[in-house]
Amino acid sequence: MARNKHPEQTVQRILDTASKLFLQKGYDKTTLQDIIAATKLSKGAIYHHFASKEAILIAVADRIGNHNTAVLAEIRDRKGLTGAEKVREMFRTAVHLSFQSGIVHMLPFLIENPRFIALQMQSILNEAAPHYALPILREGIADGSIRADYPEQLAEALLLLSDLWLHPILRPSTPDQVRARCAFFNQFTKQYGFELLDEDLIDAMVKFCRS
Numbered sequence: 774m775a776r777n778k779h780p781e782q783t784v785q786r787i788l789d790t791a792s793k794l795f796l797q798k799g800y801d802k803t804t805l806q807d808i809i810a811a812t813k814l815s816k817g818a819i820y821h822h823f824a825s826k827e828a829i830l831i832a833v834a835d836r837i838g839n840h841n842t843a844v845l846a847e848i849r850d851r852k853g854l855t856g857a858e859k860v861r862e863m864f865r866t867a868v869h870l871s872f873q874s875g876i877v878h879m880l881p882f883l884i885e886n887p888r889f890i891a892l893q894m895q896s897i898l899n900e901a902a903p904h905y906a907l908p909i910l911r912e913g914i915a916d917g918s919i920r921a922d923y924p925e926q927l928a929e930a931l932l933l934l935s936d937l938w939l940h941p942i943l944r945p946s947t948p949d950q951v952r953a954r955c956a957f958f959n960q961f962t963k964q965y966g967f968e969l970l971d972e973d974l975i976d977a978m979v980k981f982c983r984s
Contacts, residue, residue: 784822786812788836791829841870845905856913857967864969897936902928920966941982948979
């Protein structure tokens with residue numbers, strides 16, 4: 774069999790196709806055979822790159838995450854904002870990105886997978902917190918807009934709470950429960966000199982949980 778000279782293109786083709794099918798049919802109703810038929814690739818070509826449909830789903834989620842981190846890096850490096858303003862902008866952008874991206878429709882299947890939760894925590898602790906949240910917090914401490922004695926721990930706590938506890942898709946809730954968690958979250962961050970959730974963002978989260 775001839776060697777695939779463009780494996781990266783093949784992977785992108787599989788992920789592009791799988792993303793569309795997961796959104797159109799749902800993860801459970803999409804089969805590997807559907808992906809094979811839509812990509813017009815052989816079963817061997819699919820299995821050469823991905824061991825299972827679950828592996829494809831996790832790769833789709835990783836690709837969306839890579840796009841989101843590029844957006845957050847731009848906020849981290851933006852000039853003319855205080856550290857507290859950057860934290861609020863980073864959080865607002867992250868929430869809206871999560872609502873707008875196709876990953877939202879795949880999350881109900883992902884969160885039932887212990888491997889995904891473990892990967893999500895590793896990503897927060899090893900990538901997002903030290904490389905995005907922490908530099909902004911330190912900038913805020915330096916400019917006086919943030920008060921924190923333990924910025925590394927605060928960076929981890931903020932992201933773990935927001936990504937794994939606050940987000941309505943990860944923990945289905947009533948509107949009142951969403952509002953109560955948002956109120957607590959603002960109370961928690963206020964002691965450090967900032968509030969992350971304004972009424973517009975809270976309303977968006979409530980609207981999302983209703984849908």
